[in-house]
Amino acid sequence: MKAARYRRCLQGVIWREAMRFAQQRERFFAALVRPLIWLFIFAAGFRSVLGVSIIPPYNTYITYEVYVLPGLVGMIQLFNGMQSSLSMVYDREMGSMRVLLVSPLPRWYLLICKLMAGVFVSLMQVYAFLAIAYAFEIDVPPVGYIAVAPALLLTGMMLGAIGLLLSSLIRQLENFAGVMNFVIFPMFFASSALYPLWRLKEANDTLYQIASINPFTHAVELIRFALYGAFDPGAAAAVLAFLVLFLGAAIIAYDPARGLTGRLGGGPV
Amino acid sequence: MSAVDLEPAGGRAPELAPALAIADLRHRYGDRVALDGVGLTLGAGELAILLGPNGAGKTTLFSLITRLYDRQSGAISVFGSDLRQDPTTALSNIGVVFQQRTLDLDLTVLQNLRYAAALHGLARGEARARITAEIERAGLAGKANEKVRRLSGGETRRVEIARAMLHHPALLLCDEATVGLDIPGRQAILDRVRALSAEDGVAVLWATHLIDEVRPADRVILLHRGRILADGPADEIAREADVASMGEAFTKLTRAAGA
16 A cells, blocks of 8 residues: 555656656757767767777777767766756745655655656656667667666666755755856766776876766766676666765755754755 | 555544644744744644734744744644654645645646645546546636646636645645735635635634734634734634724734734
8 A cells, every 4th residue: 555655656756757848848859969969079070089999898999979979878867967956946946846845755755756757857868869879870789778778777866866965955046057067067077978087097197086986987887888788886886875875965955854954944945 | 554554645534633733833044033932723624814924934834834844842743643753644634735836837737636646645546536526626627738827826726725635634734825816816715715624624724914814703823923922713812902803903912022
């Protein structure tokens, strides 16, 4: 009985996110345009500049477009996680967050439902992006399209949890521009999304150290290996650890008894 | 087994316990005192008007009752369930209409209600039946597939009441639910909520700053600067304050307490 209640709640939150998403088709296309520009303009331009040698999980020399593909998949999820965070701040300002938070199921579960709904949307975007890339012969082994799904669930949850935590700290929508500058761009550029870590190490050791502990690097590597039907246990463990860390912090931040809520006259509601 | 296990969402709780019992509730935002020793009891099926000017602490009180914020001191229980010890049971007995509009503007009336039903764990068939009944009660049968953005202010409020009643709560909290509505719209909302109390036995705590929403026999809880200044039937409060109407009593009592 109780399990059915929890399931219906999860279905309802995902369904609402899907409905909202269907209403905002421009959001779907905007989310696709960004990685496509990177793939077809940036990566094509850099093709002759950057050669990528044989590194796992690749068995042969690859073009830069092929190298950058997992990073752009990660980019979709990173932006989606932040978009979810933005929509939570919006929901809070518009009041609809209250409806979620006063429903009787435990708050930690409601937040996980919200997170899962965001991941569901990002999965649709990722597969649309991979389909377009495939049409232009930037593809991965067929098994990769299936093997990447669980990896995407994990990375989507982790990046969404960062967004969730940020949404508990951001007071107003206007402050969201800061998230772009201080979170999304540093995470994206200081990672293995655009260049292999060994190249980064040759160029700048400090940057390499930063990229090595960047959660986004581990997310990209988990996706990269999964796209080739391989498993990177180190990346998976790191992504899982970051998920627990960020989700735990977000749950505490949204907990009425422990978070900032109500103490400062504002907070996560 | 808790009340929640017996019935998936809402459902009448034991009649013996008061619908809402609040004792010595205090809350601060930094140095600013929002609530200062508030205590009240609301019986099952009872309607009470929580009257207070803007900034009196009404919304803070509602936020604490719905556990958007956690209480800093004092106690709150809903039909005998302590809000902190057993929030699931307590919250499943509460329906809320917030001061702020909280419907999703880009979804239809039906979609908004479906979402609310899911949050309370209602099974699909049961949810469908309840949604249809509540939409009809709200007089919005022709607008079920209309986007909320296209509804008038009064219609939006009726949808919010329908949503609040979807899980059959035994306690309804309405925070300034008529703000921004014209007089007929306000009257329709008030009539609907009064009927819920009188006919369906739902306890109602109606927060407002509009004195003309109070009838002489209504129980009024007068809140000012986080403290309850008076609690009783409106005509008795006026008589004790030695004035002719609740409006005058409101002015006199709040001035005496420091307006």
